[in-house]
Amino acid sequence: MADPSTYRPRPGEIPDSPGVYRFRDDHRRVIYVGKAKSLRQRLSSYFQDLTGLHPRTASMVTTAASVEWTVVSTEVEALQLEYSWIKEYDPRFNVKYRDDKSYPSLAVTMNEEFPRAQVMRGPKRKGVRYFGPYAHAWAIRETVDLLLRVFPVRTCSAGVFKRARDVGRPCLLGYIDKCSAPCTGRVTAEEHRALAEEFCDFMAGRTGAYLRRLEQQMREASEAMEYERAGRLRDDIEALRRALEKNAVVLADATDADLIALAEDELEAAVQIFHVRGGRVRGQRGWVTDRVEHVTTADLVESALQQLYGEERGESVPREVLVPALPEPPEPLAEWLGERRGARVSLRVPQRGDKRDLMVTVQRNAQQALALHKTKRASDLTTRSRALEEITEALALDSAPLRIECFDVSHLQGEDVVASMVVFEDGLARKSEYRRFQIKGFSGQDDIRAMHEVVSRRFRRYLREREKTGEWAVEEPEEDTPTSPRTEDGRPRRFAYPPQLVVVDGGQPQVAAARRAMDELGIDDVAVCGLAKRLEEVWLPGEDDPVILPRSSEGLYLLQRVRDEAHRFAIRYQRGKRSQSIRRGPLDAVPGLGETRKKALLKHFGSVKRLRTATVEEICEVPGVGRRTAETVVAALAGARSAPAVNTATGEILED
Template sequence: MDLGEQIRLLPERPGCYLYKDSSGRIIYVGKARNLKNRVRQYFQSSRNLTAKVLAMVSQIAEIEHIVTDTETEALVLESNLIKKHKPKYNIRLRDDKHYPYLRLTLTEQWPRLVVTRSMKKDGSRYFGPFTSSQAMWETMKLARRLFPLRTCNDPSRHPRACLQYHIGRCLGPCLPDFDRHAAYADAVRDLQAFLEGRTQEVVARIRARMEQAAENLEFERAAELRDQMRAIEKVTEKQKIIGHEMEDLDAIAYARLYDEACVQVFFVRQGKLVGRDQFIMAGADEMEGGEILAAFIQQHYAQTDFVPREILVSEEVPEAGVLVEWLSSKRGARVVLRRPQRGEKRALVEMVSQNAQEAMAERRQQRELELAATEGALMELQQALGLPRLPHRIECFDISHVQGSEVVASMVVFEGGRPKKEDYRRFKMKVDQNNDFANMAEAVTRRFRRGLAERAARVEGRVKDLAEGRVAEEGVEYGEKFAEFPDLLIIDGGKGQLAYARAAMRELGVDHIPTFGLAKEEELLCAEDRPDWIELPRGSQGLFLLQRIRDEAHRFAITYHRKLHRKATTRSRLDDVPGIGPKRKKALLQHFGSLKAIRAASVEEVAAVPGLNRELAERVKEALGGASQ
């Protein structure tokens, strides 16, 4: 079906549209109040379209749509689809999945503050995201010092008080005679208010409790509360007063650099500037300022747990009514989105804008320095190794194991001198053996065999099959993960590993790729056709880049090996019993203490464990070889 027919069949209803290229990959996701009218605009006169949009339209091979009941639902769906698929032509928060949050576990009996990398609808209260891990840890450190909540995973497993209790950093809910339930609940409530920026409210409550303790002649308790109140007031003094008429609001502005935009957010709570953060939006070239701000608001507040009463922006935002409706539903109260024209709020937005411009100027300078260093390193490698062209894509292999057990291989990829982590791959060796040479040959063989199969499928026109992950030859699912070959291949090891890797490459017909071995100790390179070792100058950018790549390959390999090793060491014969999963296994071991005790128990005793029955108990006894009576 051609594009004209696909457009004609689109409904005149709210929803999301997905543009796909000839390989079936999603290149753009958009929302619309009227799907047919919105999509048709892309294919009318090209005079009003930017160069970026024209390039996108030229790649559209298929249009998919999802109908929603309202435009607000379409906005939420669009945000989720952009986060999931990361389309090439959408403005998107860069690396937002890596931003840490602070999570207050309100659903637990004794809530605690922990670090997490994702938000879930689990009843907890999330604060963030923090683009700076340093700022997050400073906040965590301050919170633990001011509000003595537990830090352990399970207080029921600690019959005695820990060091945190003795230094006054925990109220000690693990203690058998713990009777300060109200104090713990107060600490949880105060911590939540503190992290939300409501410090005056926290101080007022602590002062009231301090005065009550003094009236009750509990002077030690009153002194503790006094010290806590003074510490919070000291933190509050550092917060800049913006305006007495301002309550809770976020002020947002941006600065642009090439295809990126730096968005700054200032957080004002109860009239005080309590913090700020900055985010990088990718794919912002040729986009209007309002579109950048709209995309940021949509994606940022979709992953935060708190929406302020008012949001100030530096430019008018398109489709502001839909955003306001969505933000209001998320907050549970009316949200105001405005561009201030005068007064204190206008001055605040201008200050945010200036900070965004300064941050982007620093980013530009940093990028220029990094680019110069990277280009210099790649040129050094090209010259020292005699490469036919600049090694834009470099791959490195490493092997990790302990005496031949749980053998794994890693493949890391650097493009333009930077890690390309989405292209990292790891291999679990099919035959565990204490032979690094054979393992390296297997890893290289599997990598290039997959790549050749993907290239062949692409040539044969089975591109859509690849994109959809359909089963190809030998029962292996092929995509396009291995189709791109490196300009330079580094083998972590000496001449032995290199010789086996090159033999595997010759067998597959890919031995034209420049390949070198990198010795761990001497930091020397070896090549198959060069008898002498190649030594790069100490302190050179080229050697530094190779060390980074080699260290990253080693880290990636050993992380995978440790994961498999931990899994293997925690396995027992219970793992092979049908119907016994992790929960039942844990229940059995907690009840009996060891496999020996389970083996000695009767079927009735095993069946009495919560979650088990007689049939499962008989299976367990049979697997462990114990007496059934």
């Protein structure tokens, strides 16, 4: 591990101009490439105190052994050079996009004498018209199969075409009128090229005029009593409309745009792109990237755009690129995209209208992709085993923590203080073992004291159940299954098993509180750690420095997932309690008046205002309300006449 001060440039050496810089390790391998509007300001930020740097940045500067830079004239030149060097060196500390599959496109080989429609992958070829990319090759084949009825262009390979030309007999598609059979001379090369041009025009979005022309021809054939021809045209129109349904119109105008959305957490980000051509979604692609350094959404957008358009030219770069956040400043990136296209490119964040609505759809797909990726990752037995091994090694545990419990405290400005306990066994959530706690008697701002109480209550109940005293906790599980451990009378044993590891949501103070609670109860065989949100640091009891797990560590990913699940469960419980107290009306203060009779009173009188003017005798007419209760209601409403109803959570006056 190198000391950054050993290779820090001397003052005045770094120019105050745009440029690209490279960090190299002691083997002269490039480990990080970055660009800057001011090289002096950017590089100086790397050589501050290591405790002030993000853990991944600190790891990078201590891995590096030297830094060098290249000065350029503009930020656009810096962006171009940064992309070229990232592609050339593949630095380990740069954001890496796992886009390891090539997405298929519908290609029409207009550079051939007899153009062919086919599924094509890989780099773009000169003279070939591309439509897409699509997520699946079968989606292209289904669309082409529908369009061949109207545009019977060639789809066969060169070998099949040559063989049919030699024997003078077309293939099956020629016999069923899904190919114009240029191989046998049924149409000339010029006629077939015109057919391919119409096919390309239709795929490019110029569909309205062609459909109207077919409908006019169908009407003319019907009026001329050419019913068979009219029927064929009708079927052709239906086939084209079905093909359009597969590429549904999402924008009112003939827009060419790419919409990019991101779903991210501290460790990973999912990228989703919708390719809109001619106002229709022509293709979709996406990938998941590891966030190997601390980057913002705007930084991820910039890297994704470089990934998408770094090797694209011409019309492959659309007129509009819609993103969730703009890099600062956005002009160099927009200028770079314009150079790739050869014309101006609009780079912006959609604010309203159809494009904003479509961006919401893209965002939803990104969230689903990230959730699916996490689910697959969590269900992988090998990955879970590696995660448990990494946690065991990092925390110096005697054995793998097969049962992990995590605690989190939640409140709203000190009100409705609750806590949650979630359980993971073998790296998977065990929801039947989840618990929730209601904390009373002190302000919720004291999270340390709340954490001490929750951990104490959990392990006191464990000791009681171990001694079989028959005392039970009042908290209800999120779900109770027949396989849950039970006592002789059939009730679930809710705190029967101790964990190997307790995780708390927080840093050193929360960890100390949890450890103190267990020490007071004599629990010395359960490990404790805390996961702090800000830098994802792992804290251990009595340690002044945290344990830093690599950002790509499966062990950190598992701890983060446990922590996030505890936070979710606590927030869910806290919001439920808050909704119960969100409206406190005058009837809530009437002693002995339950929900059923409150609803009956409001249904009978229509409002609290009318109920206030009612007499005892009128209230007694309500089913289920006796005279004593009616007198209590009248007295309570009379006393509450001058006191408005208040939302206890926010202090808002609800009724005068």
